Amino acid sequence: MSHRSRCMFSFWQLVLLFLRVLLLTGGSNGEFYSSVDTMQALAYVEKEILDATHVYVKAQEEQLNLYRNFVAQVKREHAMAIDEMQLEEYVGHPLHAFRLLKRMVTDWNGLHELMVNNQAREDYHQKIDQVAKDFGYPDNTDIQGAVKAFNRLQEVYNLTANHLADGIINGKLTETELEWRECFEIGVQLFDLKQYERSLEWFKVAFRILVTSSRKVLNRRKFEFELMEYMAIANFELGNAKSAGILLDQILKVEPTHSAQQTRKYLLHREMLSTKKVEVASDPTWHANYTRLCQGHRLPEPFTGKSLHCYLDAKRHVSFILAPLKVEQVHVDPDINVYHGVLNDAQIEKILQESDQNEMMRSAVSGDKGSATIADLRVSQQTWLNYSSPIMRSLSNLISDISGFDMAGAEQMQVANYGVGGQYEPHPDYFEVNLPQEFKGDRISTSMFYLSDVELGGNTVFIKLNVFLPPIKGAMVMWHNLHYSLDVDRRTIHAGCPVLIGSKRIGNVWMHSGYQEFRRPCLLTCDEEKSSGYRD
Incomplete structure (x- = not known):
């Protein structure tokens, strides 16, 4: 198949121009899809490209008019020479x-020089090169990352390709x-990722839209056949060789010399060699709870005698006497509380x-001995x-007053912005083993600030506790990752x-246990992990 050589299509008009200009400049200064903030920056970059293109097109139009006028003038001279008098008489x-x-020595040479040394084109190249140097461009990694995000959204929120394509x-x-x-x-991107079932779904949608479109499509039949060929291979990879054969036969019935002939031979050869059954990937054990909670649904729970309630807390610290904390209990044992309105918009x-003054980097996943790797489980x-700074000192005091912990054990605040389909799959905040050398104790608590509202999605979920929390701007969620005994709380x-x-922005502050001996002392007996909540 030659899909990529014939048509490389982006599903965002926003990045289409950049992908074309990328052929001129090459390279990308960094990821775009993994942060909504960087995606927003693309709109401003596109404005620069749009303005430069407008200037270039206008200059080209003026130059083209000059060419037209010159050619028209020369045509009139030739017409006069040939029609009204003999050529010998004309040149005589x-x-x-x-x-x-004059035309041969001066005018044509001048026109040729003007066409070869196109100043407008040089100016345009310089502008594009400068924008590329300053901002970078998306590349196929961004398109692939965005398609993976589509796949995640479909899996987690049960979205169909038909609905997404129709804007629902x-x-x-x-x-x-x-x-x-x-x-x-x-579909092609998913096919390349070996997500055959999902790619087949998108190919079918593309085929439906293509064959029912009232717009004129050049080489419509060629693209119909290419889609059918992709669908045939995807069906074969999913273990449905019969459907694959039917699709290829339909192509060859209309166009016997089509490349589907070679595809059919290849699939028949693979079918004869293959004895392995198609294995259907099973979801991890936590996936059902995860998707349910992400959709905002809890499992029914038996009453345990522990009721949850909201209350005003003016006793936590003297700073809250005049402005009590607005506390929402979302779980007891382990305690998870939401403190509403602790930060205002300003x-x-x-x-x-x-955070804008610092360079945003792709979030990594912690590994052995504090190492970090980039992975799709965190986007x-x-x-x-x-x-x-004054605002961060104020934030430090706020966390200390609410948690009761010594901020000497606090890590710097991590500010994160989630991109297209941005997520962080189930994980603990504690390390348990292989603590980074600079840590004094494990992460005893997490204070998570919601720095934006999110229109749809983006819940924080605790898959073993049947808890989901929609992001509410200005609120802080706090929980302990360790028992009093300093054993990890799984x-x-x-x-x-x-x-x-929408766009999800959060700020995380993790506290280390090494400084909190007198703030949260161990109990006389080991507080073993209890069996409350739902386990994977």
Whole structure:
């Protein structure tokens, strides 16, 4: 198949121009899809490209008019020479001879030089190169990352390709629809990732839109056949050789010399050699709880005698006497509390302004001995803020007053922004083993600030505790990752659900146990992990 050589289609008009210009500049300065903030920056970059292109097109139009006028003038001279008099008589006239010589020596050379040394084109190249140097461009990694995000959103929120292509998300009709070419590209990307079932779904949608489209499509039949060929191979990979054969036969019935002939021979050869059954990948044990909670649904729970309630807390610290904390209990044992309205919009804006001054990097996943790796289970970008500025000193005092912990044991605040379908699969915040050398004790607690609202998706979920928390701007969620005995509390495994629509910004502060001996002392007996909540 030659899909990539014939048509490389992006499913975002926003990045289409950049992918084309990438052929001129090459390279990318970093990821775009993993942060909504960097995706927003693309809109401003595109404005620069749009303005430069407008100037270039206008200059080209003026130059083209100059060419047209010159050619028209020369045509009139030739018409006069051939139609009104003999050519010998024409060139024998001194004025006509002078015009001909002038055109050949001066005018044509000048026109040729103008066409070869196209200043407007050079200016355009320089502008594009400068924008590429300053901002970078998305590349196929970003398209692939965005397609993976589509796949995640479909899996977690039970979204169909048909609905997404028609602009329907969670039953709501949006203003954006996908064209068949964009659905085709999503299918190809998923096919390359060996996500055959999902790719087949997108190929079928692309085929439906293509064959029912009222728009004129050049080489419509060629693309129909290419889609059918992709669908045939995807069916074969899924163990449905019969459907694959039917699709290829339909192509060859109309066009016997089509490349589907070779595809059929290849699949028949593989079928004869293959004795292995198709294995259907099974979801991890936590997946059912994860997707349910991400969708905002809890399992029914028997009453345990522990009721949850909301209350005002003015006794936690003297700073809350006049402005009590608004506390929402979301779980008891382990305790998970949401403190509403602890940050206002002005404070959040200052925090985000500080984070903008730092370089955002793709979030990594912690490994052995503090190592970190980039993985699809965590899709976001992040930076770190210390507590030297007025707003961060205020935040430090707030965390200390609420938690009762010594901030000497606090890590810098991690500010993260989730990208297209951004998520963080179930994970603990504690290390348990292989603590980084600079740590004094494990992460005893987590304080998570929501720095934005999210239109759809992006819940924080605790898969063993049947708890989901929608992001609420200005709120802080706090829980302990360790028992009083400093054993890890495995019930606190949690996840950040994929963002469906909107931008999710959070700020995390982790506290180390090494400084909290007198703030949260051990009990006389070991508090073993209890069996409350749901386990995977």
